[in-house]
Amino acid sequence: SQQDASSSISQDMIEQELRIAEIENSLHNWSIPLVKKCEVYKQHSIWSTNQDEVHILEYSYLGTKTNKIINLLEQIVLNEHIRKGYNFIHLGLIQVVAKPNYRLGVNSPILLLLRDLRMKQFSNSIISILEGNLHDGPAFFNCYPNFSMNIRNEKTCNALKLYVKIPDEILDEESGPIQIIFRIYYKVTKIDYNYKALRSSPKNETILVEAKLNKSSIQVPRRLSHEEVISKIPED
DSSP states (O other): OHHHHHHHHHHHHHHHHHHHHHHHHHHHHOOOOOOOGGGTBOOOSSSOOGGGOOEEEEEEEEEEOSEEEEESSOHHHHHHHHHTTOOEEEEEEEEEEEEESSOTTOOOEEEEEEEETTOSSHHHHEEEEEEEEOTTSOEEEEEOOOEEEETTSTTGGGTEEEEEEOOTTTSOGGGOOEEEEEEEEEEEESSOOOOOBOOOOOTTEEEEEEEETTSTTEEEEEEEEHHHHHTTSOOO
């Protein structure tokens, strides 16, 4: 009957609205996956020193413009370690997330370049790359640099930069449409020694993970070749 059909349509609309609300709630509550310290560095529970301590830095840029450069190591953080007599910082893991500050379903290509600016050649400066689309939710990568730097060198605080690139015609950059979150696992030492890092990312590829929040929060890994991505972008 017409009444039954109308009731069925109404029920379908309610279920659809509930599903949309559920997806939007998933996006709002989604956070960067936590990696345990013991998965980054070999841990010693009995014999340990201050130099064995694994530090974690986490920053969130709530309204990143469409073309922005973010500095990952602030001098104020390094100064605190220098004040305590440390000389070197070892980078065990860098996690970077791009999260949309708008509804899902919008075509949102994005390119993130994590670079070590101590390298003069552009291709050599690339540590990790995120080339993806935020259409279905956040995208992120876990990068295991496994190298150390002298924190007393004045250039160290500006060595790690994250370049954020989004097409200008899609989003109003003044509205800060993209949230960038990064987390760094690191050690500081007085002597540049064996840091007991457990993993090291390959030089020319990144494992990108895209969260498909419209498909029951599935996270899909994808292997990116740095060479292929770099060939499509101009050096600057």
